[in-house]
Amino acid sequence: MLVNGTRLVPDPSGALWWPEARCLVLADLHLEKGSALARRGALLPPYDSRASLLRLDRLIARFQPARVICLGDTFHDADASGRLGREETARLAQMVAATEWHWILGNHDPHPPPGLGGMPSQVLRLGPLVFRHEPAGEAQAGEIAGHLHPKAAIRVRGRRLTGRAFLTDGMRLVMPAFGSYAGGLCALDPAFRSIFRHGFHAWIAGERRVVPVGSNRLEAFGSGTAILSSDLARP
């Protein structure tokens, strides 16, 4: 995958690997979303943070990155880092300490997590790439963003497959959410149409591979505001 001329490798886990800079990028971990929902009466299994961090741990072991960038909404809400279990906090702190760690701040976590180290910022520029949480209104070459949790669906031999997706038009990229409880928004949602005015490719995550599919081949799915796929072809 090329974004603004930079070669990037989308991983089936939902993370992005930038080999040249030895940089691992993650979007929307939404740690402690489970306990946030529990507080409102939905007692979902409290293992979401543990599961997300375990997956992250494995990725770091595999790629040995020099840099890690979390694209915001790493924590589900402002006091989520306080609710994170002791073991999970220690594991995360260890990961942060081991590499150059950047926290991009998101709408769910507008302040950097206290006591974990790492470098907070709103926007981070590294060479040809710009990292931010929410895609900017104006098209910006090399922008890598999260926030929207894209998922995409495609039909193959009559069967519909859906998966988390990296959306890119070669200029900018919207990454899928990495968090265990972070659901998805259909790639054909109008929210993406305003970002990619001339179509895009969805790199859909399978079990072991990530596969590119043109936006004109995608299908709408799920609830929310899915739109006609033919609308996308219209100027």
Add this chain to the structure above:
Amino acid sequence: MPPYVLPDRFDRWFAARGWAPRPHQLALCEAAAAGRSVLLVAPTGGGKTLAGFLPSLIELAGRPGSRRARRLHTLYVSPLKALAVDIARNLEAPVAEMGLDIRLETRTGDTPAARRARQRTAPPDLLLTTPEQLALLIAHRDAPSLFGALHAVIVDELHALTGSKRGDLLSLGLARLRALRPELRMIGLSATVANPARLARHLDRTERVSIIRGPGGAPPRVSILDSAERVPWAGHSARHALGEILAAVRQARTALIFVNTRSQAEMIFQELWRSNEDNLPIALHHGSLAAGQRRKVEAAMVRGELRAVVCTSTLDLGIDWGAVDLVIQIGAPKGIARLLQRIGRANHRMDEPSRALLVPANRFEVLECRAALDALDENLIEDEAPRAGALDALAQHVLGMAVAGTVGVDALYAEVRTAEPYAGLERATFDRVVDFVATGGYALRSYEQYRRMRVMADGTLRITHPRVARQYRLNVGTIVEEPMVKVKLRRGRVLGEVEEYFIEQLAPGDTFLFAGEVLRFLGLREMQAEVSRTSGGEPKIPAYAGGKFPLSTFLAERVRRMLATPALQRGLPRQVRDWLALQRWRSLLPPADHLLVETFPRARRHYMVAYPFEGRLAHQTLGMLLTRRMERFGYHPLGFVANEYAVAVWSLDPPDRIAELLDQDMLGDDLEAWMAESSLLKRSFRNVALVAGLIERRHPGQEKSGRQVTFSSDLIYDVLRRHEPDHVLMQATWAEAARGLLDLGRLAAMLARVRDRIVWRRLDRISPLAVPVMLEIGREPVQGAARDALLEEAADELYAEAARLV
């Protein structure tokens, strides 16, 4: 003891209408007068409902003084709200004609909130309601006073309310009523069942329930269509018999045409109209049609304007339509009890026989219809194995009791055990369910501060926040609908609803049959499927997903016996007999207590076909497990298909260790390994999580609250399976899947039965018996493991394009 005599007023009323009370009605009154609980087993049309209400009417008529504050005397519970409403209407006549001072009301989801509130403070004498409303009533703080003077509970169609989560919840509700009012009488009304004693225990297992049998009525006259056309090898369309079905409709006053699935109903309806040259008024009725449209059909039926209705199980139960004199069952009946229920929908008069015509859609179904008919002749009916109550339904009940806030946790355990499905419930399991309701019940005890329910100092269960009560009320019930999508004409009206997964199969431009029309799918817009009418062209009908109901064990056994016994094949149509004869010559007819396995090469592949006759679900599970084992044995399996009668697996290398392949040990490691990577359990988990109250139901309007990121139960399942696979909800999920989706019990019983009794025929080509299942190849969806391969296929095709753009 002198025979029971009706009070004068009632006697005169019967006489005035030219009726005499029937013996079972009197027997029921007598038992009730003695304070005993009763199960009345009778076919439809025997005055069963009136019998149920008579004791209450008599008691209420003899009640002194009417000025005193009234309290609820009798509660009637029906599986259908339409039935409750209809029964109320029918009861008003005798009450008025006898001049009884009795107030009777219905309470359903449609009852206005103000009236529901009033029903609690100033209850009627008789309240007619549904299991879900009963759950809501007992989950109220004032339930003890509301039910404190209750005399009787009548449960209608009791047979239809057992063996499901809905039945589990009802049995827990009845247990609660018995605890509130120990002297309560129970009256169960049921169609014919194989084991009335067991059904009676669902009413009350704490004391003996008298069983009263109604008169049998005239035996039904049922025949199988002996089609002059060629009966197809496979498929469920019954297209070959349409002319003959129309001819039967023409000769009847009004016919109900039952089919097993909605898509089949649409298809048959469409085809019937295509050849309906006399323009006979034929209507369509199934669960996906808009409620208004269904009501219209029902009203036209009541007015006697229709000659036939094509319908699904939506009309299995329901109000009486006097005019129906013929039932046509298209496709195999799958079970005797269901067949009897449907046949009983014709002719509700006792003295005249019901008439029914069975129309098998393929050759195996001919065998199944014949076996069902023989069983009817012998007055046999299947005895469904009892099942343990579902833990998610129990969780819902426990929360309801905490909302009521009047029950101690120890007393609740004792009470729950008086409900038949939970008689064997262990305290440890009960405690885990209670813990789940309170805090989620996770080993990582991190939600103490968010608990929804606590045990008070006096031992009672209470909720911690009024919000919990609201959540409970919005989510009550065990019927989990598939997510539905409204079907709407572009710039027009809503035609009805279909399952979301069906719409997911469609691409814009595809055509499908719905509400009796060919529609073109335009796209999804705000959770509505936009469609336009179209004329001409074959509609793209979804692949028939098999009967909704699996072939009953009882009927399967009879089909096996018929195949093994030449004498039993005499009643079969000639073309079916010829087919069987050819099978006998080429291979072998499956012997009764053995499992026939055939192997043969075809187009450079090797096929293995087994004929267990255990239903599609068990066969699918068997197919999955067989392919795993064949992989391990080095046969390189490529795929499998299953139908109600057989399973076929194909591979690159010929399988030769047949007995080993079919060993019972496949239910150990192979099953576990498969479950670990299959997404099948996710569907069960979603149901369980909804019923148990882990996630909330989507309510109309909620979807529209702006752009929302959907939260899927699949994500929760993945996390829970990985981090706490022994959680009580995982246990409930496994139980539901084993019983429902996988039919493991049946598969296990079959494997045990055929151990050392496998007959293997090595053939040089396909056998006649294998043709139907081989025709299913290509209709089955691809299984989960092939996901990446399919994605790659898409990738190959699209890679060039991708390279150009990026």
